Amino acid sequence: MMEVSTLTTVAFWAASAVAIGFALVVVTQRDVFRAAIALAGSFLSVGILYFILSADFVGVVQILVYVGAISVLMAFAVMFIQDVAGGSRPVQGRAVGAAVAVLILAALVFTAFNTNWSTMDEITDPFAVAALTESYVETGSGDYIEVLTQAHFVEPPIVRNQGVFVDSTSAIGVLLVREYMLAFEIIGLLLVAALIGGLLLMRNPESATGFEEGDASV
Amino acid sequence: MTIENVLLVSAILFAIGAYGVFSRRSLIVVIMSLELMFNAVVIAAVGFSRFTPAAALLSSDPLTAEAIRSALTGHVFAIFVIAVAAGGAALAFALVFAMYRARESVEITDASEMKN
Structure with a gap:
């Protein structure tokens, strides 16, 4: 059952290659703004991967949340912080980081190919x-x-x-409000907490209102 | 395209993200790498949902709508991970802005003290 066509396989490997290529640009590019653009490309390719894996709703959420919101947030952060001119320099001893990453990759790949997954x-x-x-x-x-x-x-x-x-969307909706009702509510609480925490962190402690004088956004 | 292939892609993206977290000095790029790792985890969840059967579908009990929906648990898990990652990214950038205002720098080597 559920035969995978050759075209689907080709599309899967193409989307994977693009996602991995953009991800490599993100971690090697010195220019932070280019890294942010490459990250958006990687998110988009991963979204296409979700569509190939029959996860249409997750793919739509990926494009709305990651490509639409988080990438824009990253681009804004890069543009606000004027420190980009110096670029993103690597830390000393990144060979150790590379070694740890290769070890993680080896462990994950070994587990993936040596486990008898049910089909x-x-x-x-x-x-x-x-x-x-x-x-x-x-x-x-x-x-x-x-x-x-x-x-x-x-x-x-x-x-x-x-x-x-x-058509996974309706079934996911039922799952969210029946089996996973509590987790769904807690996610809402978590997002409110993140919103309030973000506002608190952005406060200017010297100002009476907590925000910059003459700040139009207050 | 099998579950092993999906897990391979997921593992490669996760390792690239881990390398970015370990090797970059700019806090912004570290957060970007963290988001890459979140994406790798979601790929694995969606792949398991697509290629491995839910336990309720293997049982010999009469098939119910609940059992059929349980095949999509991986998708729900993916949506929860995406929601938590989005909240985390918003909070992380607020922290980056606060650090930039305090120190005029967003490099992790300048963030070795808790007090400003």
């Missing part, structure tokens, strides 16, 4: 296969929908849904 072929239930690829059939309605497991067991109303990996 999708182990799924034998034909309805599970249908749910992951093309379509599945639901009967009934309400909070708990029992999926048909036997073809002859047909009760109206029957809803024919697209497979999970074909």
Whole structure:
């Protein structure tokens, strides 16, 4: 099941190569602004990787959050801080850093290729296969929908849904507000805390209002 | 394209990010490298979601909508990681601005003291 076409494989390796190339530019480029642009390119390539891996909603989130927001934040930071002229110099003893990075890579690759990962072929239930690829059939309605497991067991109303990996957005929405409700709420709290913390850190302690005099943004 | 290939790409991006964290002097580039490492982790989560079956789909119980949705747990995990990384990046840049105002520098070698 879930055969991967040659075109998909070529697209996967192309997007991976572009992402890794841009990432190498980020960590080797002295000009911080060029590093920020390369980082945006790397984020975009990784977003394309998510689309290739059938994760359409994660791909959209990647492009909205990373390419749209974080890259712009990085570019603003680079432009605000006038220290860019000196460039991003490497620290002393970066050979040690390179050695540690190669060790991490070796450990991860060894684990990835020497572990017997379970595969999708182990799924034998034909309805599970249908749910992951093309379509599945639901009967009934309400909070708990029992999926048909036997073809002859047909009760109206029957809803024919697209497979999970074909249209993941609605299934992710249900997951977020049911199984992962608490984590979802905590993420909201965390983002508010990050917002308030950012504002506090940006305060100017000498000013009465906490911000620069005549600052139009206050 | 198998799970091993996806993990290989993820590991390479993670190692590049780790090298950037260890070797760059500018705090901005260190944060960029951290974001690269977050991206590598999300690639691994999405890859596992795509290529390895959820436990509920392997059981012999009657198939439910909950079991089908559990195949997308990796995607939800990816979205949580992205949200935490976005909050962290915003906070990290506030710290960089505060340090720049205090020291006129964003190099990590100038940030060896806790007090200003």
